[in-house]
Amino acid sequence: MDSRTKGKTVMEVGGDGVAVITLINPPVNSLSFDVLYNLKSNYEEALSRNDVKAIVITGAKGKFSGGFDISGFGEIQKGTRKEPKVGYISIDIITDLLEAARKPSVAAIDGLALGGGLELSMACHARISTPGAQLGLPELQLGVIPGFGGTQRLPRLVGLTKALEMILTSKPVRAEEGHSLGLIDAVVPSAELLTTARRWALDIVERRKPWISSLLKTDKLPPLGEAREILKFARGQTRKQAPNMKHPLMCLDALETGIVSGPRVGLEKEAEVGSQVISLDTTKGLIHVFFSQRGTVKVPGVTDRGLMPRKIKKVAIIGGGLMGSGIATALILSSYPVILKEVNEKFLEAGIGRVKANLQSRVRKGSMSKEKFEKTMSLLKGSLDYESFRDVDMVIEAVIENISLKQQIFADLEKYCPQHCILASNTSTIDLNKIGERTKSQDRIVGAHFFSPAHVMPLLEIVRTNHTSAQVIVDLLDVGKKIKKTPVVVGNCTGFAVNRMFFPYTQAAMFLVERGADPYLIDSAVSKFGMPMGPFRLCDLVGFGVAIATATQFIENFPERTYKSMIIPLMQEDKRAGEATRKGFYLYDDKRKAKPDPELKKYIEKARSISGGNVDPKLVKLSEKEIIEMTFFPVVNEACRVFAEGIAVKAADLDIAAIMGMGFPPYRGGIMFWADSIGSKYIYSRLDEWSKTYGDFFKPCAFLAERGSKGAPLSAPVEQARSRL
Numbered sequence: 178m179d180s181r182t183k184g185k186t187v188m189e190v191g192g193d194g195v196a197v198i199t200l201i202n203p204p205v206n207s208l209s210f211d212v213l214y215n216l217k218s219n220y221e222e223a224l225s226r227n228d229v230k231a232i233v234i235t236g237a238k239g240k241f242s243g244g245f246d247i248s249g250f251g252e253i254q255k256g257t258r259k260e261p262k263v264g265y266i267s268i269d270i271i272t273d274l275l276e277a278a279r280k281p282s283v284a285a286i287d288g289l290a291l292g293g294g295l296e297l298s299m300a301c302h303a304r305i306s307t308p309g310a311q312l313g314l315p316e317l318q319l320g321v322i323p324g325f326g327g328t329q330r331l332p333r334l335v336g337l338t339k340a341l342e343m344i345l346t347s348k349p350v351r352a353e354e355g356h357s358l359g360l361i362d363a364v365v366p367s368a369e370l371l372t373t374a375r376r377w378a379l380d381i382v383e384r385r386k387p388w389i390s391s392l393l394k395t396d397k398l399p400p401l402g403e404a405r406e407i408l409k410f411a412r413g414q415t416r417k418q419a420p421n422m423k424h425p426l427m428c429l430d431a432l433e434t435g436i437v438s439g440p441r442v443g444l445e446k447e448a449e450v451g452s453q454v455i456s457l458d459t460t461k462g463l464i465h466v467f468f469s470q471r472g473t474v475k476v477p478g479v480t481d482r483g484l485m486p487r488k489i490k491k492v493a494i495i496g497g498g499l500m501g502s503g504i505a506t507a508l509i510l511s512s513y514p515v516i517l518k519e520v521n522e523k524f525l526e527a528g529i530g531r532v533k534a535n536l537q538s539r540v541r542k543g544s545m546s547k548e549k550f551e552k553t554m555s556l557l558k559g560s561l562d563y564e565s566f567r568d569v570d571m572v573i574e575a576v577i578e579n580i581s582l583k584q585q586i587f588a589d590l591e592k593y594c595p596q597h598c599i600l601a602s603n604t605s606t607i608d609l610n611k612i613g614e615r616t617k618s619q620d621r622i623v624g625a626h627f628f629s630p631a632h633v634m635p636l637l638e639i640v641r642t643n644h645t646s647a648q649v650i651v652d653l654l655d656v657g658k659k660i661k662k663t664p665v666v667v668g669n670c671t672g673f674a675v676n677r678m679f680f681p682y683t684q685a686a687m688f689l690v691e692r693g694a695d696p697y698l699i700d701s702a703v704s705k706f707g708m709p710m711g712p713f714r715l716c717d718l719v720g721f722g723v724a725i726a727t728a729t730q731f732i733e734n735f736p737e738r739t740y741k742s743m744i745i746p747l748m749q750e751d752k753r754a755g756e757a758t759r760k761g762f763y764l765y766d767d768k769r770k771a772k773p774d775p776e777l778k779k780y781i782e783k784a785r786s787i788s789g790g791n792v793d794p795k796l797v798k799l800s801e802k803e804i805i806e807m808t809f810f811p812v813v814n815e816a817c818r819v820f821a822e823g824i825a826v827k828a829a830d831l832d833i834a835a836i837m838g839m840g841f842p843p844y845r846g847g848i849m850f851w852a853d854s855i856g857s858k859y860i861y862s863r864l865d866e867w868s869k870t871y872g873d874f875f876k877p878c879a880f881l882a883e884r885g886s887k888g889a890p891l892s893a894p895v896e897q898a899r900s901r902l
C-alpha cells in the first residue's frame with residue numbers, strides 16, 4: 178500500500194465467475210476516499226469483464242467495515258480535502274453503479290458493519306453474515322447522518338419504527354436480530370461465509386434467489402399517514418432529548434423526504450443534509466471527542482515503550498462503602514476475582530449487600546440472567562484482615578478521605594501484599610505522595626479514581642506520582658480497558674484533573690447567588706447549556722458532607738483562588754444536607770422530585786452577611802449566556818492551570834475528563850475544545866475584568882493570560898512545560 182494512501186480494495190475473480198472485492202484498511206476497514214475510489218474502479222472492471230457474473234463484497238481480517246473514515250470529516254472541516262460533489266459517493270457510486278448494476282452483488286459480513294459499512298452492504302442485493310456480526314448506523318453519535326443511503330434503505334429493509342430506533346439510538350443489532358428483521362438474508366459460520374455468499378450471488382444470477390434492490394422495496398413501509406405520525410413522534414422525542422443538536426432533526430428530514438417523495442429524492446435530500454451537517458459546531462465537537470477518547474490510552478513515555486500489561490489475576494478492595502462496592506461490582510462484572518475487606522462483620526455484610534444490589538438491579542432490568550448473577554457473585558469474597566492479601570496483584574483502597582487512615586492502610590499493605598502488587602487508592606482529592614509517605618513502595622503507588630456509581634460511570638482517572646512506574650500505568654490501563662472504562666492518565670496534585678476543574682464551577686455558582694443571582698435560574702441555564710443538572714442540584718445529589726470535605730481540601734491547597742461561601746455549612750447546621758435529607762438547595766418529595774425552596778433565601782442572606790459581600794445589581798439580572806460564562810470560564814481557567822502544570826499531557830485528555838467526569842456536553846467537544854471555539858482572547862478579557870471587580874477567584878492564570886494576549890488556542894501543546902508525567 179502506498180504510504181500516502183489510506184487503504185485499498187482488492188479484487189479476485191474466481192473460476193465460478195464471482196468477483197470478490199475485499200475492503201482493506203486496518204484496523205476496522207474504514208471507508209476512506211481511497212477505499213471508496215478503489216471500490217469504484219474494481220466494480221467498473223467487474224461489470225465490464227465477461228468472465229464476471231456476480232460480485233461479492235467483503236472486509237479483510239474478519240471485519241466488514243467500521244464505516245466511513247471519520248478522519249475524512251476532519252479533513253473536509255479543516256479544508257485540507259475538497260469535498261466531493263454532493264451525492265457523488267452515495268448516488269453516483271453506491272446507488273447508480275452498485276445497486277443499479279446489471280450484475281448482482283452480495284455482502285459477506287463478518288464482525289463489524291457499521292455506518293457507511295452497513296450502508297454499502299444494504300446497496301448489495303443480499304447480505305450474508307456470521308453470527309457475531311454487529312450491524313448498525315451509529316452516525317448520529319458522531320454528529321453526522323447516515324450518508325450512504327442509510328436513511329432510505331434501512332426503513333425499507335427493517336420498517337420505519339425499527340430503522341428510527343437504530344438510527345436515533347446509534348445502537349447496533351446482532352446478526353440473529355438482523356436476520357429476523359430482514360436486514361440479513363442468512364447467518365452462517367465464519368468458515369462458510371465466502372462460499373455461501375458466492376453461491377448466493379450465482380443463485381441470484383440464475384434467478385434461484387430474488388434480486389432485491391433495497392431502495393425499491395416498499396413492503397415494510399407503513400402507509401403515508403401512519404409514517405407521518407411516527408416521524409412526528411420521533412421529532413418530538415428528539416427535540417426533548419437532544420435540544421441543542423440540529424443533525425438528528427436534519428436526519429429525520431431526509432428520512433421523511435424519502436417516504437413522502439420517493440427514495441431518489443430522499444437520497445438527494447440525504448446527500449444535501451449530509452454535506453451541511455459536517456460544518457456544524459456540534460459535529461466538530463463530537464468528532465473531536467471520538468478521536469480524543471481513543472487517544473487517552475496513548476501516554477507518551479509510557480505506552481510507547483513496548484511494555485506489556487501483566488496479568489492481574491486477583492484484586493482486593495479496602496472499604497465496602499458506596500465507592501468500594503461499586504468498584505468491586507465493576508471488577509467482578511469483568512470476571513476479576515475480588516476480595517472485599519471491611520473492619521467488622523456488619524460493614525462487610527453491608528458492602529457485599531451493596532454489590533449484590535448492584536447486580537440484582539441488572540437482573541430486574543433483564544440485562545443479567547440469574548445464573549450469571551450467581552456466577553458473578555461467586556467471584557466476590559469478604560475478609561476482615563489482610564491474610565488473604567498475600568496473593569493479590571492489585572489492591573484498591575476506597576475508604577473515607579482521611580489522610581492518616583490511608584497512610585496506615587498503605588503501610589499495612591506493604592507488609593502483607595506481594596512485592597509486585599499494585600497499591601492503588603481511589604482518593605478523589607488527596608495527594609498520593611502523602612498517602613504513601615509511610616511506605617517504601619512509591620513506584621507501585623497509583624491513583625485509581627473511579628466516579629460514583631463506579632460500576633456505571635465510564636471514567637477512570639489514573640493518577641501517577643513522579644515515582645509511579647510506567648509498568649504500573651500500563652497494567653492499570655489494561656484493567657481499565659477490561660472493565661470498559663475510559664482511562665485518563667493524570668499527574669498527582671490535590672483534586673487531580675476532574676475535581677480541580679469541577680471545583681471552580683460550584684464555587685462560581687455559590688459566589689453568584691451570594692451576590693444576588695437566582696440559584697434556580699443558574700441551574701436552569703446550566704442544564705440548558707447541556708450539563709445533566711445545575712451546580713445546586715448537583716450539590717444536593719452528592720450531599721453536603723462530601724461538598725464540605727472537598728472544599729476543605731481546596732481551601733487548604735489553593736487558598737488564593739477559593740471563594741469561601743458559608744451557604745452549605747449554614748444549611749448543614751440546620752440538618753439540611755441535600756437530597757438524602759430531602760432538603761438542600763431544593764426540597765424533595767417521596768419520588769425524589771426536586772422543587773425550589775423559598776426558605777433558601779434566608780441561608781443565602783446569612784452567608785452574604787458573613788462574607789461581607791453585597792448584592793450586585795448586574796449579577797441579579799444575568800442573562801443565560803452570562804451565567805454560563807461566569808460559571809464555566811473559571812473552569813477553563815483551572816483547566817489551563819492543570820494543562821500548564823503538566824497534570825494532563827494533552828488538552829484532549831481534559832476534554833474527555835470533563836465530559837466523562839463532570840458531565841460536560843460531548844457535542845461541545847470538551848472544556849478546552851469549547852474554550853477554543855469561543856477564543857482565548859475573549860475568555861481572558863472576561864476573567865480579567867471580573868477579577869478586577871470581584872477578586873482573585875476569577876483571576877486568569879499565567880498560561881491563559883499568555884495565550885489570551887495572543888489569541889492563541891488553549892489546546893495547543895504546552896512547549897517546555899514542566900510535565901509531571
Ligand SMILES: CCCCCCCCC[C@H](O)CC(=O)SCCNC(=O)CCNC(=O)[C@H](O)C(C)(C)COP(=O)(O)OP(=O)(O)OC[C@H]1O[C@@H](n2cnc3c(N)ncnc32)[C@H](O)[C@@H]1OP(=O)(O)O
Nearest residue numbers: 205207243244245246247291292293315323324325452471
Ligand atoms: C460530504 C462528503 C463527504 C463524504 C460523504 C460522507 C458520508 C458519510 C457516510 C457514512 O454514513 C458516515 C459514516 O460511516 S461515519 C462512521 C460510522 N462508524 C462509526 O461510528 C464506528 C466508529 N467506530 C467504533 O465505534 C469503534 O471504533 C469500533 C468500530 C466498534 C471498533 O471498536 P474497538 O473498541 O475495537 O476499537 P477502537 O479503539 O474504537 O478503534 C480502533 C481504531 O480504529 C479507529 N477507527 C474506528 N472506526 C473508525 C472509522 N470509522 N474511521 C476512522 N477510524 C476509525 C479508531 O480511531 C482507533 O484508532 P487508533 O489509532 O486509536 O487505534
